[in-house]
Amino acid sequence: MHEHIAEAVKTPDLISLQPDLVCLRFETMKIYSALGAVRHLLESGAVAPGDTLVDSSSGIYAQALALACHRYGMKCHIVGSTTVDRTLRIQLEILGATLEQVRPSQDLRLDQELRVRRIAEILADNPSYHWMRQYHDGIHYHGYRDVAATIAREIPDGPLALVGGVGSGASTGAVATYLRETGRDVSLVGVQPFGSVTFGSEHVSDPDMIIAGIGSAIAFENVRHELYDRVHWVNFACAMSGAVELLRTSGIFAGLSTGAAYLTSLWERRQDDSRTYVFIAADTGHRYVESAYARHAEAQDIDVLKPHEITSLDELKHPWSAASWPEIRDREAVGTRP
Incomplete structure (x- = not known):
């Protein structure tokens, strides 16, 4: 079970x-990725239950990280792409994750750059947050x-x-x-x-x-x-x-x-x-x-x-x-x- x-x-x-x-x-x-990463961070002491994890996502990683945070008692904040739809937004809201989406763009480069830029701003204002860096952290x-x-x-x-x-x-x-x-x-x-x-x-x-x-x-x-x-x-x-x-x-x-x-x-x-x-x-x-x-x-x-x-x-x-x-x-x- x-x-x-x-x-x-x-x-x-x-x-x-x-x-x-x-x-x-x-x-x-990406639930495999998110669960494995959050579990590793907790076991290594890099984060503690109740901490806020933040990352960028075009969709499925947002849901995965929100579920992993729900599983391990963490807070979750997502900077989302324009591809995050209403169905996922509502799920994230009910799961307790917070979501902000960058302005609409048909350009992949601009969309990703806007998300990364926004994360930098969030971390500057909230230094206790942990950036998951799904694109860069092994x-x-x-x-x-x-x-x-x-x-x-x-x-x-x-x-x-x-x-x-x-x-x-x-x-x-x-x-x-x-x-x-x-x-x-x-x-x-x-x-x-x-x-x-x-x-x-x-x-x-x-x-x-x-x-x-x-x-x-x-x-x-x-x-x-x-x-x-x-x-x-x-x-x-x-x-x-x-x-x-x-x-x-x-x-x-x-x-x-x-x-x-x-x-x-x-x-x-x-x-x-x-x-x-x-x-x-x-x-x-x-x-x-x-x-x-x-x-x-x-x-x-x-x-x-x-x-x-x-x-x-x-x-x-x-x-x-x-x-x-x-x-x-x-x-x-x-x-x-x-």
Whole structure:
């Protein structure tokens, strides 16, 4: 029996779509990150029950941190993106978390910069607050060890490919790291929107693809570029088509990043069928109903979609590009550490 709802909803479902294609489906993935981080902070004495934790979020981390704070008796303050909808706002209010949203913006860089700037102001006025730094603090890796253990236990021995939105880097990076520590052969495939600086696509915009959770307009220290073997840049039309097709064929109702990861997994699997492909569904599709699912009549036949394989970031283009990341990273020094 679970002691708290956060412990119950964090558990993912492993859904076999085909013998070598598995969906790792979460109701809200970042609860693992938030619970693991808050527990670590309490155990280390960095914070105490009753303290206020503050962070920036585009949506699912806000709910995760609010639940983690509720679980451990902490106070929670969120500086939210414009993508935080009314349903989540009401949940946060009832859970006791406070939320302030930055002014509306269709620009990912401006949205993230405004949130970070506001956090700096809050910390200056409230020095006792603890900034969770979900984008930069490695404590957010800790919670995903259990996810890796679940995959290792449920999926038979053999080579794996883990596919998912990169975002802060903690989810895909951590799961792949912990699986590799067991000796498992794991290929890590990251999914990015165009316009994200994380893997060097900031010069190619995609106004429709406002998915702050998988891309970044500022550098994220939790993204460990050396962990990734392949990177796919997917635009809104392709991600929406993947999400619609996933729902149509499997009944899995998930977010746009899942649609992009599903599309990516199918392509990578066609190129190398020696692995079992596990793609991450980080959240449900509810907040994408109006922006994506309501446009399902526009969805393309995913069987005819294929990426443009690139060898240089100058070659990036819509609607979908892909690359062997180590080759580009070594040549162009994107994501290399001094």
